[in-house]
Amino acid sequence: EVQLVESGGGLVQPGGSLRLSCAASGFAFSSYWMHWVRQVPGKGLVWVSRINSDGSSTTSADSVKGRYTTSRDNAKNTLYLQMNSLRAEDTAVYYCTRDMRATLGYDAFDMWGRGTMVTVSS
Amino acid sequence: QSVLTQPPSVSGAPGQRVTISCTGSSSNIGIGYYVHWYQQLPGTAPKLLIYADNNRPSGVPDRFSGSRSGTSASLAITGLQAEDEADYYCQSYDTSLSGSVFGGGTKLTVL
Numbered sequence: 001e002v003q004l005v006e007s008g009g010g011l012v013q014p015g016g017s018l019r020l021s022c023a024a025s026g027f028a029f030s031s032y033w034m035h036w037v038r039q040v041p042g043k044g045l046v047w048v049s050r051i052n053s054d055g056s057s058t059t060s061a062d063s064v065k066g067r068y069t070t071s072r073d074n075a076k077n078t079l080y081l082q083m084n085s086l087r088a089e090d091t092a093v094y095y096c097t098r099d100m101r102a103t104l105g106y107d108a109f110d111m112w113g114r115g116t117m118v119t120v121s122s
Numbered sequence: 123q124s125v126l127t128q129p130p131s132v133s134g135a136p137g138q139r140v141t142i143s144c145t146g147s148s149s150n151i152g153i154g155y156y157v158h159w160y161q162q163l164p165g166t167a168p169k170l171l172i173y174a175d176n177n178r179p180s181g182v183p184d185r186f187s188g189s190r191s192g193t194s195a196s197l198a199i200t201g202l203q204a205e206d207e208a209d210y211y212c213q214s215y216d217t218s219l220s221g222s223v224f225g226g227g228t229k230l231t232v233l
Binding site for chain 2: 035050112
């Protein structure tokens with residue numbers, strides 16, 4: 001089955017760290033750029049970061065730059081988001097998404113996981 | 123506020139046509155970057171609805187269509203159905219931010 005499954009969310013104190021994982025299956029993971037998108041419950045979607053297909057290049061939103069690190073292990077078909085120095089405003093559902101430029105050349109997100117909830121609170 | 127501007131809400135009766143606008147600037151839509159649209163049903167992950175301005179992924183009904191002009195884009199839904207009630211988001215790339223950007227989202231209510 002073609003799917004993305006996030007894990008690693010939970011409750012963490014302000015200033016703490018958390019690592020999210022996104023396990024991919026059913027497609028050639030190593031061919032695709034991947035992104036993280038977050039959503040505060042009841043609010044809109046916010047792009048967080050992206051990584052290219054071989055992991056050699058990453059880009060992040062200014063709000064997380066210097067605190068979040070995006071990486072991947074193509075041998076394990078897994079995407080990661082290392083989150084440090086967490087703040088209350090980082091509380092959100094975090095989705096991993098697949099970028100369709102590998103197939104059709106467009107930077108739309110054609111596959112989404114179900115998301116994992118991260119709560120930053122004391 | 124979001125880099126791309128959408129109306130917070132739109133509504134329409136079953137069978138009617140509604141449009142949702144997405145207004146950007148010269149650093150994203152206006153410079154030629156494609157616009158993509160997503161549908162998010164309550165309690166679920168977003169789903170790609172329209173890509174590259176006006177293309178539908180397999181399985182998306184032709185009641186959904188997109189367009190882009192200048193610094194704006196629009197999503198049109200014809201023959202409105204109760205199951206279309208959802209949140210809709212536009213997305214593009216912003217060269218000033220060097221990353222993807224989303225609109226704030228529009229809640230569609232089917233009356």
